[in-house]
Amino acid sequence: MNMLIFIIAGLLVHCVFLASIFDIYFTSPLVHGMTPQRTPLPPPAKRLVLFVADGLRADTLYELDDNGTPQAPYLRNIIEYKGSWGVSHTHVPTESRPGHVALIAGFYEDVSAVAKGWKENPVEFDSVFNESKYTWSWGSPDILPMFAKGASGDHVYTYCYTAEKEDFGAQDATKLDTWVFDHVKNFFQAARSNQTLFSKVNEEKVVLFLHLLGIDTNGHAHRPNSREYKDNIRKVDEGINDIVSMLEDFYGNDGKTAFILTSDHGMTDWGSHGAGHPSETLTPLIAWGAGVNYPQKVTFQFFEDEFLKEWKLEKWKRLDVNQADIAPLMASLIGVPFPLNSVGILPLDYLNNSAHFKAESMFTNAVQILEQFKIKMTQKKETTLSFLFTPFQTVAGLVILLISSFFLACLCKSKNKYVPKKDLTILLFQMLSIALSTYVVNSTHSSLHHKQGLPVINQIISWTTLASSLFVPLLSPTFFFQRLLSILLSLMSPYLLLSTGYEALFPLVLSGLMFSWIYMEKEALQHYDDSLKPKLAVLNFSYTTDITQFRQLHLDDIRRSFFFVFFIVTAFFGTGNIASVNSFDPASIYCFLTVFNPFIMGSLLVWKIVIPFVLVSCAFEAVQVTTQLSSKSLFLIVLVISDLMALHFFFLVKDYGSWLDIGTSISHYVLVMVFTIFIMLLSGLAQLLTTKRIELWGRTKRHSM
Ligand SMILES: [Zn+2]
Numbered sequence: 001m002n003m004l005i006f007i008i009a010g011l012l013v014h015c016v017f018l019a020s021i022f023d024i025y026f027t028s029p030l031v032h033g034m035t036p037q038r039t040p041l042p043p044p045a046k047r048l049v050l051f052v053a054d055g056l057r058a059d060t061l062y063e064l065d066d067n068g069t070p071q072a073p074y075l076r077n078i079i080e081y082k083g084s085w086g087v088s089h090t091h092v093p094t095e096s097r098p099g100h101v102a103l104i105a106g107f108y109e110d111v112s113a114v115a116k117g118w119k120e121n122p123v124e125f126d127s128v129f130n131e132s133k134y135t136w137s138w139g140s141p142d143i144l145p146m147f148a149k150g151a152s153g154d155h156v157y158t159y160c161y162t163a164e165k166e167d168f169g170a171q172d173a174t175k176l177d178t179w180v181f182d183h184v185k186n187f188f189q190a191a192r193s194n195q196t197l198f199s200k201v202n203e204e205k206v207v208l209f210l211h212l213l214g215i216d217t218n219g220h221a222h223r224p225n226s227r228e229y230k231d232n233i234r235k236v237d238e239g240i241n242d243i244v245s246m247l248e249d250f251y252g253n254d255g256k257t258a259f260i261l262t263s264d265h266g267m268t269d270w271g272s273h274g275a276g277h278p279s280e281t282l283t284p285l286i287a288w289g290a291g292v293n294y295p296q297k298v299t300f301q302f303f304e305d306e307f308l309k310e311w312k313l314e315k316w317k318r319l320d321v322n323q324a325d326i327a328p329l330m331a332s333l334i335g336v337p338f339p340l341n342s343v344g345i346l347p348l349d350y351l352n353n354s355a356h357f358k359a360e361s362m363f364t365n366a367v368q369i370l371e372q373f374k375i376k377m378t379q380k381k382e383t384t385l386s387f388l389f390t391p392f393q394t395v396a397g398l399v400i401l402l403i404s405s406f407f408l409a410c411l412c413k414s415k416n417k418y419v420p421k422k423d424l425t426i427l428l429f430q431m432l433s434i435a436l437s438t439y440v441v442n443s444t445h446s447s448l449h450h451k452q453g454l455p456v457i458n459q460i461i462s463w464t465t466l467a468s469s470l471f472v473p474l475l476s477p478t479f480f481f482q483r484l485l486s487i488l489l490s491l492m493s494p495y496l497l498l499s500t501g502y503e504a505l506f507p508l509v510l511s512g513l514m515f516s517w518i519y520m521e522k523e524a525l526q527h528y529d530d531s532l533k534p535k536l537a538v539l540n541f542s543y544t545t546d547i548t549q550f551r552q553l554h555l556d557d558i559r560r561s562f563f564f565v566f567f568i569v570t571a572f573f574g575t576g577n578i579a580s581v582n583s584f585d586p587a588s589i590y591c592f593l594t595v596f597n598p599f600i601m602g603s604l605l606v607w608k609i610v611i612p613f614v615l616v617s618c619a620f621e622a623v624q625v626t627t628q629l630s631s632k633s634l635f636l637i638v639l640v641i642s643d644l645m646a647l648h649f650f651f652l653v654k655d656y657g658s659w660l661d662i663g664t665s666i667s668h669y670v671l672v673m674v675f676t677i678f679i680m681l682l683s684g685l686a687q688l689l690t691t692k693r694i695e696l697w698g699r700t701k702r703h704s705m
């Protein structure tokens with residue numbers, strides 16, 4: 001009967017977990033209800049022409065052919081004399097729909113589209129087209145309707161060939177592109193004689209979108225290295241040239257038109273796209289016309305890839321963007337609000353405008369992204385249980401207090417005779433210090449938030465806690481539990497002080513995990529030999545002195561050492577610690593000092609990083625005592641394991657490839673070697689922390705190793 005309940009409960013839990021990924025990962029991340037944000041200054045352009053050459057690779061467009069002539073002479077000329085250029089980095093999936101959404105709406109495809117095959121709009125979203133006064137678009141029926149459908153009101157017009165008619169491109173896909181160019185020309189021809197249309201196209205905030213599917217179709221059919229693909233690029237180049245002169249003629253060279261050419265994704269050498277290979281994710285971006293910067297000549301520019309040399313474009317400043325950044329770029333050129341769901345960051349280098357305009361635009365961009373965050377936060381607040389949603393607070397203080405008081409209660413109840421009063425006092429003192437640390441962290445951050453500076457009393461408490469944290473554990477008895485708990489408690493207070501948020505939970509969770517490790521090792525040992533039945537509670541660290549209790553090594557000890565290495569590595573990567581030294585968030589040391597002092601700041605951060613390691617080493621020490629092994633022998637196995645790792649990395653050291661590859665491989669090796677030396681030091685510290693004991697009144701009892 002009991003079994004049945006268990007099975008049913010197990011089934012239920014797993015079903016919930018199964019369904020949960022769809023709820024957690026595949027629901028729309030888009031939020032609604034933001035206020036539109038627009039740069040308050042007059043925009044440089046009245047209209048924007050967006051050419052998207054579907055499936056055009058950056059390298060195929062930019063590179064020169066064998067004779068040194070460019071694939072697209074007109075666009076090359078623009079790069080050299082008229083506009084700005086760069087590589088636009090797209091995201092996976094490199095498909096047409098997500099690519100266009102990133103370009104025009106400024107966010108990376110809504111993952112809930114997975115269920116709908118990227119065909120239909122799963123949710124309504126805002127786009128540059130929607131924000132424009134009028135948008136006219138020409139191209140494929142797969143792409144255009146999705147921006148017309150979401151648009152509010154009747155101001156986004158689409159002209160597509162029908163899906164069946166797409167067949168006319170079957171023999172020669174360039175016809176898909178000439179269809180677009182011809183229709184644009186006819187449209188403007190008609191506008192000359194149609195008064196309503198004429199006044200419409202002469203409005204401000206107008207977008208013309210030319211979607212050119214030929215290159216993609218040719219790439220799928222003949223691969224990007226084919227004659228057909230490259231010929232199609234040349235056709236598109238000529239077509240763009242025609243359209244630009246036609247438009248300049250139509251608008252009487254008013255200098256109020258901005259042009260952007262890009263593509264939605266690239267294509268692999270074998271003619272596919274969708275994944276994350278550079279040939280798929282690197283797309284060209286060329287912008288020119290009203291409001292766009294002229295070519296910037298440079299003598300030196302550095303990019304990891306070797307493309308600049310290959311393309312012979314070293315002298316013209318390459319300005320890379322993320323695909324979603326193109327949406328705010330377009331919006332700022334014609335002065336429409338940034339699309340509401342956009343996460344793009346305005347690429348300032350592309351703008352040819354006053355510093356004032358750039359500053360205002362950046363500010364608007366920031367406010368627009370912040371709007372989304374605010375709405376998201378409110379939503380989260382509404383749907384999360386209120387006590388679980390605590391922004392920026394050290395919850396990993398209250399939890400510790402709860403746990404330690406639980407232990408305290410246990411100690412008091414069960415082993416009253418073992419626990420002398422003074423030990424209790426020490427424990428209470430440590431709990432008090434944790435409570436104090438929690439308070440100090442919160443009060444410091446709130447006082448800094450209110451610009452009142454760091455209270456002196458908080459600073460004093462912080463430094464005292466830090467200083468006391470290392471010797472206070474030495475005062476507690478060397479009994480197993482009490483010493484470990486005491487070490488954890490006293491190391492936690494400085495860690496709390498050095499934390500900014502939930503990372504303070506990390507050592508606690510790590511300790512929980514290691515405790516079960518110690519317990520497991522004890523059980524495993526009993527399985528081996530009944531005579532070795534240590535009782536965790538009465539185990540004493542000072543027993544390590546008794547040589548006669550040591551036993552021989554057996555196979556299990558390799559596992560123990562392995563787990564030690566595992567936990568050390570966990571501690572290493574646990575909170576992204578090493579990165580936090582590099583990226584250095586000064587917020588984490590505000591409790592100690594607020595003036596800039598690299599040496600003290602650095603040492604504090606290093607200490608914060610070392611704390612989890614010390615905890616792991618102490619736990620390892622505990623395992624050694626539990627399993628009644630000489631600490632040296634188990635430690636030797638650890639060294640063997642880490643040296644094996646070092647040997648592995650030694651063979652992976654590279655002396656070829658890019659500087660990055662070589663550098664990375666060397667640093668792996670050096671890290672492992674340093675790691676070996678580091679754990680030797682740690683083990684010393686751990687032994688000191690666990691075995692030494694200072695009696696408060698005079699008599700100092702020392703246990704040598
Ligand atoms: Zn495409």
Ligand SMILES: [Zn+2]
Nearest residue numbers: 055216220273
């Ligand atoms: Zn395609």
